[in-house]
Structures are given as structure tokens and as C-alpha cells.
Amino acid sequence: MRASRFFISTLKEAPSDAEIVSHKLMLRAGMIKRLGSGIYNYLPMGLRVIRKVENIVREEMNRAGAVELLMPVVQPAELWQETGRWDKMGPELMRVKDRHGRDFAIQPTSEEVITDIVRTEIKSYRQLPINFYHIQTKFRDERRPRFGLMRGREFTMKDAYSFDRDVAGMQQSYQIMYDAYVRIFSRFGLQFRAVAADNGAIGGSGSHEFHVIADTGEDALVYCPTSDYAANMEAAEAVALSVTRGAETQSLVKTPTPGKAKCEDVAELLDLPLSQTVKSIVLTVEKEDDGAINKEVWLLLLRGDHDLNEVKASKVPGLADYRFASEAEIVEWFGTPPGYLGPIGTRKPVKVVADRTVANMHDFVCGANELDYHYTGANWGRDLPEPIIVDLRNVVEGDPSPDGKGVLAIQRGIEVGHVFQLGTRYSEDMKATYLDEGGKPQLMQMGCYGIGVTRILGAAIEQNFDDKGIIWPTAIAPFEVVLCPMGYDRSEAVKAEADKLYAALQEAGVDAILDDRGERPGVMFADWELIGVPHRIVIGERGLKEGKLEYQGRRDTAATAVPLAEMAEFIKAKVRA
Known part of the structure; x- marks a missing residue:
């Protein structure tokens, strides 16, 4: 290519609305041009990078035995209604009507469409396993599109879907895709880490995220430098920091703590370590019973220096649809405004759930359910019943690794890929079955595997830049x-x-x-x-x-x-x- 016959459009300064390094540099380097909120034109220089990313992805998917097809951007609502995602997906799913008033979705992903293809085309166990993929435009109606290609509304993704006869086959297909992803990101020339992750709204059992390592990354990645353990913050297991509960040595005392509503302030007033305090978080679950709405209030307890992991909280049986309680609800159930809440002497019955670390604490400080008072010397069994014990918190650097092989470290990353074991989440809803050796119908076991093709550009730049501009790895440079x-x-x-x-x-x-x-x-x-x-x-x-x-x-x-x-x-x- 000769520069005189190519399109080069560089800027000395980035537009004022560019927020992060990759966004600024891509605009300045003439790779993208904003068309609307979260929607960009890919100019020739940027498109060359996208095509190189796609070529590597396509080569490794083909090498792994996946078969390429192409599914449409616009999808009938009926398929999404079969799985319940037409309503569950919420406002991120862009919905449109055609001239006849029929509903369609502008696809953010293609589980429903690929399952529809397979349920009509795959009849026998002899046709399995099969893995289909495509590289296609996606659209998600983000509430706050930002950071250029990192969180746009329109983007390009490679999504693949495997179909197997049984769980063992699905796990084998999953491993094949996992290994393919390792090769893909290695060929990109990027520093990356694969971490165990939560499946989230897509459903299914196990999953791994692939993150490009970058100090500016939105996600916290938890790993053990001396073992293979790695997970994102949502899925990282937090072990109890005390193996056993110590013996009680103090009496329960209601202690004045005027104006001290935060654990940090209470600890300072009482001259105690923050780790001896317990914070209270109140959640509400509303259940409909014969047309009436009944409220169930839960009290979650964490050590004063720890933070709640909301994904873990949602997995506590009974808390899948929780919300944070309002102040009026807190006063109704506890008799005091937030800041002085605790598990001892609530006004109405609540369900108490303690984090693993809290469950092994003794002589701890907690709210007394009375304005300007906290209890000191609180102990399980003596002063309050034994709680439900669950891993509720975010891990912190230096925590023991769950595999017992060292301590945890944390680094920042940008998610660019995700592999899921879906199981029968979609095949059951859409009746995607095959006939086994005995001629009996069986549900197909599914996996799905995504790579954010255009997101790779932003992630690569966030990892590779200096004060002069972008530093592309050779494999994906324009x-x-x-x-x-x-x-x-x-x-x-x-x-x-x-x-x-x-x-x-x-x-x-x-x-x-x-x-x-x-x-x-x-x-x-x-x-x-x-x-x-x-x-x-x-x-x-x-x-x-x-x-x-x-x-x-x-x-x-x-x-x-x-x-x-x-x-x-x-x-x-x-x-x-």
C-alpha cells in the first residue's frame, strides 16, 4: 500500500468527549469516527486492524473444528419469547417492529437463532458433536455508552455455539474452545489471563473470561502467583480468615457511640481494630401470595473492612430477586435508621446470613438497633443464634488462595472473551433434541463462546501505548x-x-x-x-x-x-x- 493512495487522517488533539486513552488515540489516529452515541464508523486504518483480528479468530476457530455460518442481525421476537429473554433482557435489547407490526430484536447475541437452526437440522446422535460460529454485528442499547469501542452500542463479535450428546461431550467441546482462545490471544501478542467467572444473565453452569491485562481495566482479576488459581472478583472465593472461632472473653455491653454510624468511626472511637467490627446490610425480597405482596427482610453481616459481593449475595437461596431495603423498611424492621443496625434485638424477624469470616469472629462489635449505640463483646451462640453461613464478600489482596497454595493478588483487566457451559438452558426451552442410539429423544448439551472483535482494538491500545501514540503488536497492526x-x-x-x-x-x-x-x-x-x-x-x-x-x-x-x-x-x- 502506498500512503498517497490510502486514507490517512490524523489529529493533533482528541475531541473533548474522548474519555480514555484508547478512545483518544483511535480518534487521533483516524481509526474510528463517531456517528452517534456509542456508534462509530470504522475508517480504513481501523478496519485493517479489525480484519486482522478476524483472520486470526477465523483461522483458530476453523483449526478447532468449528463451522462458520452467518446469522442475521434482525431476529424474530418469537424465538426470544420461547426462552423468556424477550422480557428478561430488559432495555439493553433493542426492539423494533416491521411494517406489519411484528416484533423483532436487533440481536445482542444468537443463542435462540442457532438453537432454532440446530433443532430443525440435527436429528441423530450421529450428527453430534457440532460447533457453529459466525462473526457478526451486535447491538446492545447501553444506558451510558462510553469509552469508545470499549462500551459502545454497536460492535462486532465472534460467537460460537457447540452442541453435544451429553455433559462429558459438552465439557470436551468447552475445553477445545478454551484452548483455541488461548491460541487466539497468544497470536494477538497481548498479555492476557483466563479467569473463572459467573455465568450471569446468559445462564448455564461454568464459565471463564479472557481478560487483556491493563491498569485501566474495569475488572478486578484475582489470581494466585504461586498456583493456577484465577477468577474475576465476582466469582473469586473468599475463605474464612480464621479457621476456627475464638473463645468468648467479653460480656455483651450496649456502648454509646453518638454520631458514629460507620464501622470506621466506631472502631476509632472505641480504639479497636476495624476488623473487630461487623457491618450490616439489609436486603428485601418481595413475594406475591394470592395477589398480596409479602416482604421478606434479610440481614447480611460482613466484617467492617470487607465489601459485599452482590453476585454472591444473589446466589444465596431465596435472594435471587433481592433489592436493597429502603430506609423506611429498615426503620420498620429494626427500629432505627441505618448506621446502628445489628442482628441482636430486631423489631421484626429477619433472616441473618453471615459471611464465612464473620461466622468465626468472637467478641465483635455490631449495631444495637438503637440510635447512637453499638454492642461490644457480641458472640455467636450466647448472644444470638448461629447464622446461615455463606461466602458473601469480595476478596482482598493477601487473602489465602482457595486452593491452599499461596495468597491472592489482584490486577486490572479488560474482558475481551467469555466461554460458557450452557448445558440445556436453551435446548430445553426450545425443545432442541436428538435421537440417541435407542431412538429416544434427548436434550442437546450446549456451550457458547464469544470474543469481542472490535473491543480487542481498545483493549490492545490500553495495554500498549506511550506519549507518542499507539504501539500495536505486529500481528494485529494496521x-x-x-x-x-x-x-x-x-x-x-x-x-x-x-x-x-x-x-x-x-x-x-x-x-x-x-x-x-x-x-x-x-x-x-x-x-x-x-x-x-x-x-x-x-x-x-x-x-x-x-x-x-x-x-x-x-x-x-x-x-x-x-x-x-x-x-x-x-x-x-x-x-x-
């Missing part, structure tokens, strides 16, 4: 090499050598661009450093007289002189490395 001739339009020697080297690189399969625009060196270098091409060759008259060219990698602090006759082989080795 161009692998840029040739920067000094005075291309003025020096016949420079032009001849640049054209010759460019032709040689093209013949060798190197994705090179020749900057033949005749720009000043400073402008030319600034453009390509901003765009992030990983390898640069400078061709100048002085170097030609000495029989040398200059090579500089995007991360290099200085250029390297390379003999003219050796440059083609030198750069081929760099690109292949």
Missing part, C-alpha cells in the same frame, strides 16, 4: 512495516531504493506501507508513531551513500543501522518474530 523515505519526491536515489525495498517486502508477504506523500520527516514520523506501526525503515541519501538504512522498532529508543542489502531479510525476521 501495517507491519512503514517505509519512510526522506525526500521521496525530490531524490531519485531515495525514490528508487524505497520502491525497490517496498516491492521486495510485498513479494515476501510483509504488510508494508510506503509513505510517498513527500511530508517533512517530523510530520511523517509523528503520524506513524501515533498510528502505532511496529516497524519503521528510514531511507535517506546520507545512509544510501554509506550503504545503510535505519530501522527502528516502535518501542525502541534509538534507530539501528542495517546494511542496505540485508534490510529485506532483517525486517522479515523481525516481523516473523
Whole structure:
């Protein structure tokens, strides 16, 4: 590609509404252009990166035995109604009507459509296992689209769906896809981590997320540096910090704590460690009984220095549809406003659930259900009944690893892929069955596997940038090499050598661009450093007289002189490395 025949549109400053590094740099580098809220045009430079990402994904999916098809963006509501997701999905699902008033969804994912295909096409166990995938536009009506391609409304995703005869087969298909994802992200040239995750709204049993490591990542990744344990914060298991409960040594005392509604303030007033306090979180579950709404109030207890994990709370039996209690409800059940709540002496019966660590505490401090008072010296069994014990909290750095092989560390990451074991979540609702060896119908076991193709761009930049611009890994860079001739339009020697080297690189399969625009060196270098091409060759008259060219990698602090006759082989080795 010659720069004079390509579209290059760089900016010195990013638009004021650009929020994070990747958003700013993609706009400045002329890779994307905003069309509407969370909707972007992919300009030629950005589209080249997308196509390279897609090519790697497609090669590895094909290698793993998946079969490509293409499903539509617009999907009939009837399929979504079969699984209940037409209503459950909420406002993120973009709904439209055609001219006849029929409902359709602008797809955010394709579980229903692929299951519909398979239930009509797959009849026998002999046709299983099968794995279909496509790379297609998706739409999710985000409440607050932000961060450019990181949380847009329209995006490109690769989603795949496996169908198996039984659970063992599904688990084998899942492992095949997991391994394929490891190869994909390795080929991208990105630092990444796979972590155990919660399945969330998509349903099913087990899942793993794939995260690009970046300090600016939205997600907290929990891992053990001395073992293989890794999970996202939602799914990371928090073990009890005391193996056994200590013996009680204090009497229960109602202690004045005027104006001290937070555990930190109570601990400071009483000159106690924060870890000796217990915080109370009140949840409400509403249940309909013969047309009447009955409220069930739950009290969740965590150590004062710990935070509630809301996903874990939702998995407590009976709390799937919880909400945080209102202040009026808290006063009705506990007789006091928030800040002085506790499990001892509630006004109305509540269900008490203690985090594992709290369940092993003794002589702890908790609210007395009276304004300006807390109990000190509280103990299980003596002062209040034994609670329901559940893992409720977010882990913190330094916690013991659940596998017993070290302590936990936390780093930030950007989710770019997710693999799920769905089981029969969709095949049961949509009656996707096959006939087994005995001629009896059996439900298919499903898995699904997604990669955010366009999101990869933002994640890669968040991991790879400096004050000059983007630093693309070679495998997904818009161009692998840029040739920067000094005075291309003025020096016949420079032009001849640049054209010759460019032709040689093209013949060798190197994705090179020749900057033949005749720009000043400073402008030319600034453009390509901003765009992030990983390898640069400078061709100048002085170097030609000495029989040398200059090579500089995007991360290099200085250029390297390379003999003219050796440059083609030198750069081929760099690109292949």
C-alpha cells in the first residue's frame, strides 16, 4: 500500500468527549469516527486492524473444528419469547417492529437463532458433536455508552455455539474452545489471563473470561502467583480468615457511640481494630401470595473492612430477586435508621446470613438497633443464634488462595472473551433434541463462546501505548512495516531504493506501507508513531551513500543501522518474530 493512495487522517488533539486513552488515540489516529452515541464508523486504518483480528479468530476457530455460518442481525421476537429473554433482557435489547407490526430484536447475541437452526437440522446422535460460529454485528442499547469501542452500542463479535450428546461431550467441546482462545490471544501478542467467572444473565453452569491485562481495566482479576488459581472478583472465593472461632472473653455491653454510624468511626472511637467490627446490610425480597405482596427482610453481616459481593449475595437461596431495603423498611424492621443496625434485638424477624469470616469472629462489635449505640463483646451462640453461613464478600489482596497454595493478588483487566457451559438452558426451552442410539429423544448439551472483535482494538491500545501514540503488536497492526523515505519526491536515489525495498517486502508477504506523500520527516514520523506501526525503515541519501538504512522498532529508543542489502531479510525476521 502506498500512503498517497490510502486514507490517512490524523489529529493533533482528541475531541473533548474522548474519555480514555484508547478512545483518544483511535480518534487521533483516524481509526474510528463517531456517528452517534456509542456508534462509530470504522475508517480504513481501523478496519485493517479489525480484519486482522478476524483472520486470526477465523483461522483458530476453523483449526478447532468449528463451522462458520452467518446469522442475521434482525431476529424474530418469537424465538426470544420461547426462552423468556424477550422480557428478561430488559432495555439493553433493542426492539423494533416491521411494517406489519411484528416484533423483532436487533440481536445482542444468537443463542435462540442457532438453537432454532440446530433443532430443525440435527436429528441423530450421529450428527453430534457440532460447533457453529459466525462473526457478526451486535447491538446492545447501553444506558451510558462510553469509552469508545470499549462500551459502545454497536460492535462486532465472534460467537460460537457447540452442541453435544451429553455433559462429558459438552465439557470436551468447552475445553477445545478454551484452548483455541488461548491460541487466539497468544497470536494477538497481548498479555492476557483466563479467569473463572459467573455465568450471569446468559445462564448455564461454568464459565471463564479472557481478560487483556491493563491498569485501566474495569475488572478486578484475582489470581494466585504461586498456583493456577484465577477468577474475576465476582466469582473469586473468599475463605474464612480464621479457621476456627475464638473463645468468648467479653460480656455483651450496649456502648454509646453518638454520631458514629460507620464501622470506621466506631472502631476509632472505641480504639479497636476495624476488623473487630461487623457491618450490616439489609436486603428485601418481595413475594406475591394470592395477589398480596409479602416482604421478606434479610440481614447480611460482613466484617467492617470487607465489601459485599452482590453476585454472591444473589446466589444465596431465596435472594435471587433481592433489592436493597429502603430506609423506611429498615426503620420498620429494626427500629432505627441505618448506621446502628445489628442482628441482636430486631423489631421484626429477619433472616441473618453471615459471611464465612464473620461466622468465626468472637467478641465483635455490631449495631444495637438503637440510635447512637453499638454492642461490644457480641458472640455467636450466647448472644444470638448461629447464622446461615455463606461466602458473601469480595476478596482482598493477601487473602489465602482457595486452593491452599499461596495468597491472592489482584490486577486490572479488560474482558475481551467469555466461554460458557450452557448445558440445556436453551435446548430445553426450545425443545432442541436428538435421537440417541435407542431412538429416544434427548436434550442437546450446549456451550457458547464469544470474543469481542472490535473491543480487542481498545483493549490492545490500553495495554500498549506511550506519549507518542499507539504501539500495536505486529500481528494485529494496521501495517507491519512503514517505509519512510526522506525526500521521496525530490531524490531519485531515495525514490528508487524505497520502491525497490517496498516491492521486495510485498513479494515476501510483509504488510508494508510506503509513505510517498513527500511530508517533512517530523510530520511523517509523528503520524506513524501515533498510528502505532511496529516497524519503521528510514531511507535517506546520507545512509544510501554509506550503504545503510535505519530501522527502528516502535518501542525502541534509538534507530539501528542495517546494511542496505540485508534490510529485506532483517525486517522479515523481525516481523516473523
